[in-house]
Amino acid sequence: MRLEWLEDILAVAETGSFSEAAERRHLTPSAFSRRIQHIEDQVGVELFDRTRKPVQLLTHTAAQRDQIAMLARQLRQLGAELRRGDHMSANNLVISSQHSLTTSLTPSIIKNLNRDRGDIYIRLRSANLAECFSQLLSRQADILIVYRLRETEHPILGSYIESITMGVEALIPVLAPDALANLVTGPDATVVPYVAYPAEVFLGQVLERSVMPRVRSAIEAAPRAETALTLAALELATMGIGVAWVPQSLAQERISAGKLVNLSDFLPSCSLEVTAVRLVGNPRPVEVAVWERLSHYRLSEIAAGVTPA
DSSP states (O other), rough: OHHHHHHHHHHHHHHHHHHHHHHHHHOOOOHHHHHHHHHHHHHTTTOEEETTTEEEEHHHHHTTTTHHHHHHHHHHHHHHHHHHHHHHHTTHHHEEHHHHHTTHHHHHHHHHHHOTTTTTTEEEEOOOOOHHHHHHHSSSSSSSEEEEEEOOSSSGGGGGGEEEEEEEEEEEEEOHHHHHHHHSSSTTTTEEEEEEEOSSSSHHHIIIIIIHHHHHTTEEEEEEESSSHHHHHHHHHHSSSEEEEEEHHHHHHHHHSSSSSTTTTTTTTTEEEEEEEESSSSHHHHHHHHHHHHTTOOOOHHHTTOOOO
């Protein structure tokens, strides 16, 4: 049973008139009459009592009126969902982001993308840096939002990828205020306790390359805990276990609340570029649209909640 047939039957039932039903269905009376006759021929029974004014449903048709109305609603809903699914498929984009960015800046970037292009459906995946690039190469992700240490290259040859630098973020040392006194005047004041990252993860490599050599040149540093997750490092620093180097956007709320102290005036920090990355090739229209928007985004505006131009 076709949806338009169900709607034709309901139009007659609701108006009690073939001519009024024809007007509601945007058909001429003769065309509507032919269509009603065709419906009855296909079903194999008469549906209406034409001897009565207003026109009424025959008993067997009236008994199914609620069922007819329900089927019409379900078919309309099904059609809408199928169209929505097709639209979402064409406008679906997968963004893979490093864990530390997923919990800080990436949601704000996606918020701006949704504001600019509300028709785009974004699926966000969170992974470490190596996994992000693996997803890009296997086309499980369309665009990456990842960190890059300044004056270094991404782990894929530049000829295979395009990248946009949206801004620079500081990797800063933080510690709970209560633990600061021990760091300065306690029995271990000559040693900086810190939260380490595993050597195989991106921030572990950043610390060992750009931060810890400068720390160790001035004072002894001793790891008190290790984690691959910046959120866990943030918690460990908040509990006073050791200094954690974390992205400033991740720590800023706790710094403003007085739960952490930014020690950048006393210990080294370093700069990380926040980049968008995609494969060179023939992008889908939705990817072109998102990439164009990302090229106009500035990290400082996004972090401050300012709408990019």
